[in-house]
Amino acid sequence: MMNKHDTRELFIQQYLTAVEANMTVDQFADFLGIQASSVVRYRNKIAQETGIKLPTMVKDNGGEDIEMPTTLVGEDAYKKVSLENDPPKRIVITAAQNATPVHDEFLSTILQYCDIMDAELMVIPYRYKNPTSIYQSLQEKEEWWDKRLVPYLVEDDVTVHKELRVMGHVKMQPTATNPLSGFDSYTGRMSAIFGHPKIQLKTIPTPSKSLPKILSTTGAVTRENYTDTKAGRKGEFHHSLAAIIVEIDDEGVFHQRHIHADELDGSFYDLDSQFTTKGRTTGHRVAGLITGDSHAEFIDKQxxxxxxxxxxxxCNVLKPLHSVVHDVEDFYRRNHHHRGDPFLAYGKHHLGRNNVEEGLQVTADFLDEISDDSRLTVVIKANHDEALDRWLRESDPKHDPENARFYHYMMYNMFSNMKMTETGYTTVDPFVFWCMNPDQQKGLTKKDFVKFLKRDESFTIEGIEVGFHGDKGPNGGRGNIKAFTKIGPKTIIGHSHSPGIEEGVYQVGLSARMDLEYVSGPSSWLQTHCIIYPDGKRTLVNVINGKWKR
Structure with missing residues (x-):
């Protein structure tokens, strides 16, 4: 069954073919099996909704059918916007391509959202010359946008918050593979939003322990309209019907997150609400919440x-079906990076944080606290967890009387569970084994609500692969967000503590304190989680000053 857009595009193609064949409007109507007046009405409706002006046809009697006045919107219709003095508390920002129809349902849903949520809409126009487009070929002048966007078009550099600018004056090619490239220092210390159909986000290090600035692109409200070149096909593949919601809370902090439209009906989820062309419904559970790296012993209380x-x-608002945690165990107490540091060794011995099993219990208590029968907590195998494995392999208990008993307890059970495989040998995961079989602590009590993944074990939520931590990339290389764009499936990773979006990869930040002991210099770290909605769409959510939304 064809959707509204497919039906309209087919009509346009058939209509143009009929014009080239010098058919009359009556002959074309007979071909379609409808009245000639219906052909005229549908052609005029297309002009009203999209700005596309189809040529007129002659009638059988030689007369010309009725022509609608032009509805194209020229560049002189841009709205000059300044929000510095009286910024709204909620803004929706998207982008639109010239000489291209909007996605009717998505635009209608955005306008519904703005009306219900008391939000302002901003649309950043951008240009692309596509000589192969059926839309482009209909117009002598390419500089037009759908007339419904007129009240919202902006081409200014707009300051919407003391720390956030909307870069309406920056026009980028929609086929750009890295649209944010070269803009790291462009806005000084301020975050910035750029109009572009490919979703990208990155954080830029800033000095003086201040929060990093965020650079991001919007997605588009217009449909795909690209050339049949390699660059065009890649641009079409990464084209996102999307927008950014910016909220300013009562303390003057801005929060931002993306919304992604359903390609058929234009609906989208935002937090626990779903918005459609008809309005809003609430109370929707999200499929997954992937939190920033936990480092439970140093979790940020806020x-x-x-x-x-x-x-x-x-968790109480979105009620996720899955809660996914990275680097849940920090293993500070015997981290291999501390070897040879006499000051850290002295501090641990005399001031605390010296007993390994007590540190593991801190992590188990954290898992117990965040887990219940309403959701499954999924623990991703990560490099900080594996520091326990490394300690067991490399340490000498003769030089560590504090942990000698626990070391031998763990080694005995690791050896006792050794098995031969077809390609070598394997034993139990030491952290998982201890959680279920502690020595002198209580271990994990809510075992039924926690699932531990093995290294490289796949786990998908609504088609999104969440089983990778992000520290190890393809073919044994070092992991980073760009490396994971090459593996195929959409993924969510952690590890770097710097959130980002790169093609099909989303990266969360951290949940721990921002001032961890080993942090030095300007930092791009941010306390950021990722939501997976019931339709598989994703968004990053930042926690700033203990708040994650307005």
Missing amino acids: VKAATYTNEDSL
């Missing part, structure tokens, strides 16, 4: 409360 325990926390 982030923990905003994510799990507050009445209006992410």
Whole structure:
């Protein structure tokens, strides 16, 4: 069954073919099996909705059918916007391509959202010359946008918050593979939003322990309209019907997140609400919440409360079916990076944080606190967890009397569970084994609600692969966000503590404190989680000053 857009595009193609064949409007109507007046009405409706002006046809009696006045919107219709003095509390920002129809349902849903949520809409126009487009060939002048966008078009550099600018004056080719390239220092310390159909986001390090700035692109409200070249096909593949919602809370902090439209009906999810052309429904559970790297022993209390325990926390509002955690165990107490540091060794011995099993219990207590029968907690195997494995392989208990008993307890059980495989040998995961079989601590109590993944074990939520931590890339290389764009499936990773979006890969930040011991210099770290909606769409959510939304 064809959707509205497919039906309209087929009509346009058939109509143009009929014009080239010098058919009359009556002959074309007979071909379609409808009245000639219906052909005229549908052609005029297309002009009203999209700005596409189809040529007129002659009638059988030699007369010309009725022509609608032009509805094209020229560049002089741009809205000059300034929001510095009186910024709205909520803004929706998207982009639109010239000489291209909008996605009717998505635009209608955005306008519904703005009306219901008391939000302002901003549309950044951009240009692309496509000589193969059926839309482009209909117009002598290419500089037009759908007339419904007129009140919202912006071409200015707009300051919407003291720390955020909307770069309406920057026009980028929609086929650009890396649209944010070269803009790292362009806006100074301020974050910036650029109009582009490919979704991209990155954080830029800033000095003086301040939050990093965020550069991001919007997605588009117009449909795909690209050439049949390699660049055009790649641009079409990465084209996103999307927008950015910016909210300013009562403390003057801005929050931003993406919305992604359903390609058929233009609906989208935003947090626990779904918006359609007909309005809003609430109380929707999200499929997954992937949190920034936990490092349970150094969890940020405000982030923990905003994510799990507050009445209006992410988990209490969104009620995720899955909660996915990265680097849940920090293994600070015997981290291999601390070897040879006499000051850290002295501090641990005399001031605390010296007992390995007590540190593991801190992590188990955290997992117990965040897990219940309403969702499955999924623990991703990560490099900090594996520091326990490394300690067991490399340390000498004769030089560590504090942990000698625990070391031998763990080694005995690791050896006792050794098995031969077809390609070598394997034993139990030491952290998982301890959680289920502690020595002198209580271990994990909510075992039924926690699933531990093995290294490289796949786990998907609504088609999104979440089983990779991000520290190890393809073919044994070092992991980073760009490396994971090459593997095929859409993924969500952690590890770097710097959130980002690169093609099909989303990267979360951290849930731990921002001032961890080993942090030095300007930092791009941010306390950021990722939501997976019921339709498989994703968005990043930042926790700033203990808040994740307005």
